[in-house]
Amino acid sequence: MAENEPITELDQAFSDERAAPTPWSEAAQQLAQAEIFWLSTVRPDGRPHVTPLIAVWHDGALHFCTGATERKAKNIAANPKCILTTGCNTYDQGLDVVIEGDAVRVSDDARLQRLADAWGAKYGSDWHFTVRDGLFHHSGGDALVYEVAPKTAFGFGKGDTFSQTRWRFS
Numbered sequence: 001m002a003e004n005e006p007i008t009e010l011d012q013a014f015s016d017e018r019a020a021p022t023p024w025s026e027a028a029q030q031l032a033q034a035e036i037f038w039l040s041t042v043r044p045d046g047r048p049h050v051t052p053l054i055a056v057w058h059d060g061a062l063h064f065c066t067g068a069t070e071r072k073a074k075n076i077a078a079n080p081k082c083i084l085t086t087g088c089n090t091y092d093q094g095l096d097v098v099i100e101g102d103a104v105r106v107s108d109d110a111r112l113q114r115l116a117d118a119w120g121a122k123y124g125s126d127w128h129f130t131v132r133d134g135l136f137h138h139s140g141g142d143a144l145v146y147e148v149a150p151k152t153a154f155g156f157g158k159g160d161t162f163s164q165t166r167w168r169f170s
Helices: 025-031 071-078 109-123
Strands: 005-010 035-040 048-053 056-058 063-065 081-086 095-106 130-132 134-139 139-149 152-158 163-168
Touching: 025 056, 025 152, 025 163, 035 063, 035 071, 035 163, 048 071, 056 130, 063 095, 071 163, 095 109, 109 130
Parallel strands: none
Antiparallel strands: 005 163, 035 048, 035 081, 056 063, 063 139, 081 095, 095 139, 095 152, 130 134, 134 139, 152 163
């Protein structure tokens, strides 16, 4: 997927009067560099489910993997709508980013190999995957891979000038 430039809006109601919208390039950099993300999905009975995981930002989308029998995979099978969140755990500095979208399974082996290479480059040899039959394979078992292209994203700038930016994607 090719990255597209979103419509950027500053929410004045939740931003300092001196704030400017955060550029999408800054949010994309945060997504590329972040090590931990929080994935929010919805259980089939409607209850929320949140879990930390690792992910890679590649070709304008976040990608994560999970075992087919794990709760998040079961939730996505019933409802692909999800949110991925990352940022820092401080009040007065940094940028928190929230991505809303649909989790779409990636099963093309050529794409999966590019993603496996991205995982290895970002997280090191502990996260080495081989690709076969539309899955990631590793010592812990097989993993499904999902892509979440942003439909809407939010950036929460913290520090001297607090800001809330919304990015809308076509």
